[in-house]
Amino acid sequence: MMHASNIPTIILLNKSSRNYISKEEYLIQKDSTVLLYFPDSANASSLKVIQDSTSQIRGFYFTKSQMQKVESLEYANNYAVYFLFSDLEEPSVYIGQSVNGITRIKSHLREKEFWKFGILFVTDNNSFDKLSIDYLEYQFIREFAKTQFNLENRDLRQVEPNLNVFNRSTLRAFAKQIEFLLEALGISFQPIGIEVSNHTEYFHAPEPYRASIYLQDGKFILQKGSVIKQPITSSRSWSDGGRFYNRYMRHFQNFIDTEQAEIIRDNEAQLLHDVEFTSPSTPADLCSGQSNNGWKFWIGLEEKRKKEIK
Known part of the structure; x- marks a missing residue:
């Protein structure tokens, strides 16, 4: 049976x-x-x-x-x-x-x-x-x-x-x-054309970085016009065997190759569309060229999370 x-x-x-x-x-x-x-x-x-x-x-x-x-x-x-x-x-x-x-x-x-x-x-x-x-x-x-x-x-x-x-x-x-x-099945193909509410709250990157994100439907949206950077050269010799450097260099180049961003100087590019992420850390790493805790990187984001937990 x-x-x-x-x-x-x-x-x-x-x-x-x-x-x-x-x-x-x-x-x-x-x-x-x-x-x-x-x-x-x-x-x-x-x-x-x-x-x-x-x-x-x-x-x-x-x-x-x-x-x-x-x-x-x-x-x-x-x-x-x-x-x-x-x-x-x-x-x-x-x-x-x-x-x-x-x-x-x-x-x-x-x-x-x-x-x-x-x-x-x-x-x-x-x-x-x-x-x-x-x-x-x-x-x-x-x-x-x-x-x-x-x-x-x-x-x-x-x-x-x-x-x-x-x-x-x-x-x-x-x-x-x-x-x-x-x-x-839950796999998102919507990196561009995201509708933004009039009440959208933005979280900005610290100086000297030029980037902002906002939250929508549980996702972290890196705003059009944000500047992304190639990973710092020293990350090639990190203890991870260069995985961070290789991963983010490939990520950076993909944005250029697919015309999601345009080069503005040798190691920087500017996004031409909003791009969606499932965590705040990936866009933080892209915009700084370094490894970050995204909750702490974006100004005000950690405070917002703590208030919502309460």
Whole structure:
């Protein structure tokens, strides 16, 4: 007899979402119905399958401890693009592709220790091919470079795969559908265009830094016009083996490459849009070029937190 907690559960979610309009207007989506399937309702928060009812794209969300169960799920071994996320205060992501789905990710248990949960996307008719997942990997590396996430990929895929116009339009539409499903699972793709209330409270960086943040929906928004800096040269020889320097140099360069910021002098750039973060420390580090406790760095932020705790 199947225990009640192991009975698969299906939930149908009907929600309104923001418009998804690509530059070429391949996909316009206002309201979406999403199907969530829980293979084991006792582990609903760590193993789930998500699918837009109008699309053949299927996503598998899993934590490390539940990864083995994904292998037995239908379609999980199809051609895939996947994302491995940390859940740390400073979030990071690795983006990869696989010709045999979840089987490829097993190697990351040994090779990459940073990740806590993964999301794998396939088509339930296995219509992706090698060129498809190659393009999707390239596209999402570019998209995540515009967000709060630090990219763990060593190869940032600067050259776009060679696609004809028909394949490109189809795959860009697929990318938008995957982006929507990622958002439905709590992965934010909204680094720009954030609406600011008239009552927004700003917290400024101390002199000599020129930057400000504000809070919105539990996130820390680094304001357009803020100046970000390359990490200080001495951080190359810190006891962390240069990880801080390499991480923030890559982060700084990503803002330039994706046109989220423009160079104003050799080691500084100015943000062209508001950018969202999950903690105050990452924007503090970006704006100072040094490691900081973000709560203490932004003037007045620590005092505000203490008042709210009381």
